[in-house]
Amino acid sequence: EDKVVQSPLSLVVHEGDTVTLNCSYEVTNFRSLLWYKQEKKAPTFLFMLTSSGIEKKSGRLSSILDKKELFSILNITATQTGDSAVYLCAVQYGGSQGNLIFGKGTKLSVKP
Amino acid sequence: SAVISQKPSRDICQRGTSLTIQCQVDSQVTMMFWYRQQPGQSLTLIATANQGSEATYESGFVIDKFPISRPNLTFSTLTVSNMSPEDSSIYLCSVSFGQGGYEQYFGPGTRLTVT
Numbered sequence A: 001e002d003k004v005v006q007s008p009l010s011l012v013v014h015e016g017d018t019v020t021l022n023c024s025y026e027v028t029n030f031r032s033l034l035w036y037k038q039e040k041k042a043p044t045f046l047f048m049l050t051s052s053g054i055e056k057k058s059g060r061l062s063s064i065l066d067k068k069e070l071f072s073i074l075n076i077t078a079t080q081t082g083d084s085a086v087y088l089c090a091v092q093y094g095g096s097q098g099n100l101i102f103g104k105g106t107k108l109s110v111k112p
Numbered sequence B: 001s002a003v004i005s006q007k008p009s010r011d012i013c014q015r016g017t018s019l020t021i022q023c024q025v026d027s028q029v030t031m032m033f034w035y036r037q038q039p040g041q042s043l044t045l046i047a048t049a050n051q052g053s054e055a056t057y058e059s060g061f062v063i064d065k066f067p068i069s070r071p072n073l074t075f076s077t078l079t080v081s082n083m084s085p086e087d088s089s090i091y092l093c094s095v096s097f098g099q100g101g102y103e104q105y106f107g108p109g110t111r112l113t114v115t
Helices: none
Strands: A003-007 A010-014 A019-026 A030-038 A043-049 A056-058 A061-066 A071-076 A085-093 A099-102 A106-111 B004-007 B010-013 B019-025 B031-037 B043-050 B068-072 B075-080 B089-097 B103-106 B110-114
Touching: A003 A085, A003 A099, A010 A019, A019 A030, A019 A085, A019 A106, A030 A071, A030 B103, A043 A056, A043 A061, A043 A071, A043 B103, A071 A085, A099 B043, B004 B089, B019 B031, B019 B089, B019 B110, B031 B075, B043 B068, B043 B075, B075 B089
Parallel strands: A010 A106, B010 B110
Antiparallel strands: A003 A019, A019 A071, A030 A043, A030 A085, A056 A061, A061 A071, A085 A099, A085 A106, B004 B019, B019 B075, B031 B043, B031 B089, B068 B075, B089 B103, B089 B110
């Protein structure tokens, strides 16, 4: 059965800390891995990763994919209270435009 | 990316009734997707809405319960039929862009509470 597993499920840090969120997957017909930030209802797109070893960066956030070991990490440096959210990892699979299997998410709380 | 809107933003409905959720995109897209997020859970794909053909439903979801329309390339509706409290969830539509891997963007969601 296809699955996406995120760890930890929750994390509490203080402002300025660096955090690493993990996502491992077992999915047939893998196409890409996506990271989202969910603060209220709608997940906000962060990154899409398709190739191993190529880091994607956006400000204080970065992510990398390892297709051999079937995992990805999302790093957030110099965390701020505005980073508090649930971070979702999803794997896209299938034929044409693909569908997504989501992990359960990591709830990040950043304290002042 | 795309600008995606959903209506209604939230609703409280009585069991046994039906609710239709609308999703509008500001550009033409081939495929749109509908997801459900039950309280405390992650997102689960309900179906893929294809323009000009029947929607494709995931295991555990049926057309009689979640009929979908896709009349054109910018619009889709999801109906939650004969609702029960177990249908209380956030319902999200999404669209995808790109080639090879597809970036998928989500609408703002509809929070449904069934009493």
